[in-house]
Amino acid sequence: MVVDDEEDIVELMLIFLQEYGHNADGVTTIEDALEKLFQNHYDCVILDVNLHGRSCEIIIKELERNNSPNLEKIVLFSGYIDPSMQYADTECFQRFPYIQKGIAPTELIKKIEEIFNS
Numbered sequence: 001m002v003v004d005d006e007e008d009i010v011e012l013m014l015i016f017l018q019e020y021g022h023n024a025d026g027v028t029t030i031e032d033a034l035e036k037l038f039q040n041h042y043d044c045v046i047l048d049v050n051l052h053g054r055s056c057e058i059i060i061k062e063l064e065r066n067n068s069p070n071l072e073k074i075v076l077f078s079g080y081i082d083p084s085m086q087y088a089d090t091e092c093f094q095r096f097p098y099i100q101k102g103i104a105p106t107e108l109i110k111k112i113e114e115i116f117n118s
Contacts, residue, residue, distance in 0.1 A: 001026070001033075001037070001040075001044070001045045001046065001070075002017070002024060002025070002026040002027075002046045003027055003030075003033040003056075004026075004046075004048040004077065005028050005029070005048060005050070005051045006048075007028050010027070011026065013026065013108075014026045016105040019105070022109075029051070029052070030052075030054060030058050030059055033047075034062055037059070037068060038068065040070075041069055041070060043073060043116065044073050044075060044112055044115075045070055045075065046075050046077050046099070047059060047074050047075065047096075048078065049076055049077065049078040049092070056076065060092060073116070074096045075096065075097050075099055075115060076093065076096050076098045076099070077098075077099050077100075078098070078100065078101060079100070079102070099111055
C-alpha cells in the first residue's frame with residue numbers, strides 16, 4: 001500500500017510496484033489510509049511522513065491502538081534528505097525503516113524487498 005498526499009506520487013509508485021509484480025492500493029489521505037489498513041493486510045505500507053501537514057504518527061498510533069498487523073509492515077517515505085532533522089521530535093524514525101523520495105524504481109523495489117526479507 002502507498003500512502004502519500006501527492007496523487008502523482010501515489011500513481012507513479014503503484015505503476016512501479018505493479019511492473020515488478022506487486023499488487024498495491026494507493027491513497028492520499030489519513031482517513032482513507034486508516035480505512036484500507038483496517039480492512040486489509042499488506043505486505044508493505046509505504047507511508048509518507050507528512051500528509052497534508054499532518055504527521056504519519058496519526059496512522060501509526062491508530063494501528064497500535066488496534067493491534068494491527070500492518071504496523072509491522074511500515075516503511076517511511078519522505079522527500080527530506082535527513083527527515084530526522086525536520087521531524088526531530090518524531091520517534092517514527094527510530095522505529096521504522098526509511099526510504100527517500102526520488103529513489104530509482106529498481107532501487108525502491110530492492111530496498112523494500114531487503115527490508116521485508118531480512
